[in-house]
Every structure is written in structure tokens, then in C-alpha cells.
Amino acid sequence: MKSVLVIGAGGFIGKNLCAALEQRKDINILRYGRGDTRLAEYISRADFIFHLAGVNRPQHFEEFDKGNRAFTEELLTLLEQSGKKTPLVIISSTQAVLDNPYGLSKKAAEDAVFKWARRNDTSVYVYRLPNVFGKWCKPNYNSVVATFCHNIAHGLPIQINNPATELTLVYIDDVVAELLAALNGLPHIGENHFCSVPRTFKVSLQQLAETIYTFAESRKNLTIPNFEGDFARFLYATYTSYLPEYGFGYELEMKHDHRGWLAEFIKSRQFGQIFISRTKPGITRGNHWHHTKIEKFLVVEGEAVIKFRKIETDEVLEYKVSGEQLKVIDIPAGYTHSITNTGQADLITLFWADIIFDQEKPDTFFLEV
Numbered sequence: 001m002k003s004v005l006v007i008g009a010g011g012f013i014g015k016n017l018c019a020a021l022e023q024r025k026d027i028n029i030l031r032y033g034r035g036d037t038r039l040a041e042y043i044s045r046a047d048f049i050f051h052l053a054g055v056n057r058p059q060h061f062e063e064f065d066k067g068n069r070a071f072t073e074e075l076l077t078l079l080e081q082s083g084k085k086t087p088l089v090i091i092s093s094t095q096a097v098l099d100n101p102y103g104l105s106k107k108a109a110e111d112a113v114f115k116w117a118r119r120n121d122t123s124v125y126v127y128r129l130p131n132v133f134g135k136w137c138k139p140n141y142n143s144v145v146a147t148f149c150h151n152i153a154h155g156l157p158i159q160i161n162n163p164a165t166e167l168t169l170v171y172i173d174d175v176v177a178e179l180l181a182a183l184n185g186l187p188h189i190g191e192n193h194f195c196s197v198p199r200t201f202k203v204s205l206q207q208l209a210e211t212i213y214t215f216a217e218s219r220k221n222l223t224i225p226n227f228e229g230d231f232a233r234f235l236y237a238t239y240t241s242y243l244p245e246y247g248f249g250y251e252l253e254m255k256h257d258h259r260g261w262l263a264e265f266i267k268s269r270q271f272g273q274i275f276i277s278r279t280k281p282g283i284t285r286g287n288h289w290h291h292t293k294i295e296k297f298l299v300v301e302g303e304a305v306i307k308f309r310k311i312e313t314d315e316v317l318e319y320k321v322s323g324e325q326l327k328v329i330d331i332p333a334g335y336t337h338s339i340t341n342t343g344q345a346d347l348i349t350l351f352w353a354d355i356i357f358d359q360e361k362p363d364t365f366f367l368e369v
Helices: 012-021 039-045 062-082 101-120 144-153 172-183 205-221 230-240
Strands: 002-007 027-032 048-051 088-093 124-129 131-133 166-171 201-204 255-257 260-268 272-279 284-289 295-301 303-310 317-322 328-331 335-341 347-353
Touching: 002 012, 002 039, 012 027, 012 172, 027 039, 039 062, 048 062, 048 172, 062 101, 088 101, 088 172, 101 124, 124 172, 131 144, 131 172, 131 230, 144 205, 144 230, 166 172, 166 230, 201 205, 201 230, 205 230, 295 303, 295 317, 303 347, 335 347
Parallel strands: 002 027, 002 048, 048 088, 088 124, 131 166
Antiparallel strands: 166 201, 255 260, 260 272, 272 347, 284 335, 295 328, 295 347, 303 317, 303 335
16 A cells, blocks of 8 residues: 655645545555644655645745745655655646745745755656636635635625736646646656646636626526536536535525426526426326427326327327336427326426527417327
8 A cells, every 4th residue: 555645635735635545545645734743754654745735825925935945845855864765746836937935935945846856866746736726725815716706605795906817727626637647657747847737727807707606696597607618617616615504505486376386497508498397186287389499308206198299180199107117208399298197196297498498489389289
């Protein structure tokens, strides 16, 4: 079993990495965090080291150097004293090229690592990461994505100074996948000797805020954005991780009448909409047809008969369905159709339509089957 030391295990990247390492039965995780005094012991036991710790939002500028360069040099000194040539991953930042206290401290830490690797003929993997986003990142700290997601999820205002500012983002799962690749000896190393996560995303502050606001609004209008691209899916996963624990649930509008009730569940301009109904015994719904709109019916509880008739013929087709044996029924265009509860209990039916219902253009024409 390989012992892997994660320095900064309690941080954003560290928690996600440890969660992934826990799934492997061949890994023993050594977690090192703030206040721990066992760094030398862990180094002596480690077969691989992830150095994820650092200082990026201190109260005093001198803490940058102490938390980044000085701590990294302390780590390297302990490694030399142990006599081990343990492979090392260190997380740096794209700001290491900037002439500011943070950038200079990260650059000094990088230089120390590369120098140690050459001196000891040891493998090191230095990652200059852009802005990382995903679950468990601390809001109102150093991540605009975390701050926007947290504030919008909690109904708090956000601040945008320059809406056109473009961000380069990398998703935490992609970062973890790359770190695991490095652990397996398969990192993505460039000609400049720095490692990188292959996939990044670019988005403006305005686009970022607008997208996150659509996530919040989807609980009211039930319309979710296009998830065909990975960025929207990853951002939505991040947003939901910041929902207040008292606010995971939200109610749907149930339209009641003598037949029972019907409620819309979720809508999308890409896949249409899903809704659900409860129908009382003996009651029929439908008796209409569509030119183009396509639907699917799925009875999940109760018994029913679904009837069809092509509008220019007299022949009636019947399909008996029940929640005991799930069966999806396609509703073709040009067929008037109905569903009748033939059981003794209420009928629960799930419906899908390929387009969102438009009151101005309903494409629905009433005609008895």
C-alpha cells in the first residue's frame, strides 16, 4: 500500500483530493493541516507528496513569503534530512509571473522546488493553476465563483466592478483527475517543465453572474439552462453545493380541478418539459391532438387505458397500462388521444413533451377520440 501525504488536506483542493483518494484501496492517506506538528514524521513515511498548502489572503504582506516560499523550503529541507527522493506535486498559481508579493512568493517556492529536484534527481510536478471552482471552496475569500454562488443561493447581492473581465477557470474534478494522473506517473508536462490541467474554461464576469442567476431563477420558472456543455453542468453542481441547508426543497404549483391535479416539474429549451398528474378514478384527460408537439406518457401508479385515433379516420386504438409494469407510450403527431383512469385508486402519470408549452402557440386542438 502506498502512503500519500496531502499537505493542506483541509483546504478546498485538499478536501476534494482526499475524497478521491479515499476511494482507492491501495492508498494510505497522511493528512497534514494547519496546526499539525507531525510534518517530519509524515515525510519519513510518505511515498508521494501533494503540497497544496499556501497563503493567498493574509493580513500582512510578509505572510505571503512565510506561508509560500519559507514553508516550501522547510518541506524540502525535511525531505533532504530524511534521505528520501519522494516524488512531489506542488500547486502554484498563474500569478507566479506577476510582480506582486503573492506572485513573487509563489515563484520563489517554484524555484526552490525545481532546484531541489535537480540536486536530488527527483520527480517534481509544478502546477500553475488558474482560478479553480467547485464544491467546498470558501466563499467571500479568493474565489469569485464561490462568492457568486454562495451569495446568489442565499439571496445576497454580488458586486461586479468590470463586467467584461474575462476569467480563466478550471473545475475541481479536472484538477483532482490531473493530480491522480501525476500520482500514477502520467502528468501533463509542458516544454517549460510546468504541469497543467488539460481543460480550462473562459467566461466573463457578466456571463458568470447571469448564468448563476438563471440557476436560482429555475426554481421559480422551472426552466434550466442548456447543459450540453460541461461548463454549465460543472457550474450548476458548484451552485447547488452552496444552497442553504434549510433551502434544498422548493414547492411546485399544483393546478387542481375536478379531475385531480397537474404540476409542471422541469423545463428546458433543449429537451422540452416534464410534468406529472394525479387523476381520480373514472376520469379522462386529453381528447386533443397536436400538429408537431410530441409527448410520452408513463403511468407510475394505478391503471389506465390510453386511446388514439388518427384524426381523419374512425379507427380507435387502445393501450392498457399500469404502474405494475412500466411502459412508455409515444403520442404521435396527428392522433387525437386520451388517458382514462380505469382503476379503483388515483392514477399517477408522468408526461414529457418535446417543447415547452406556449400559451400563445399551444399546438393543441381538442377532439374527442
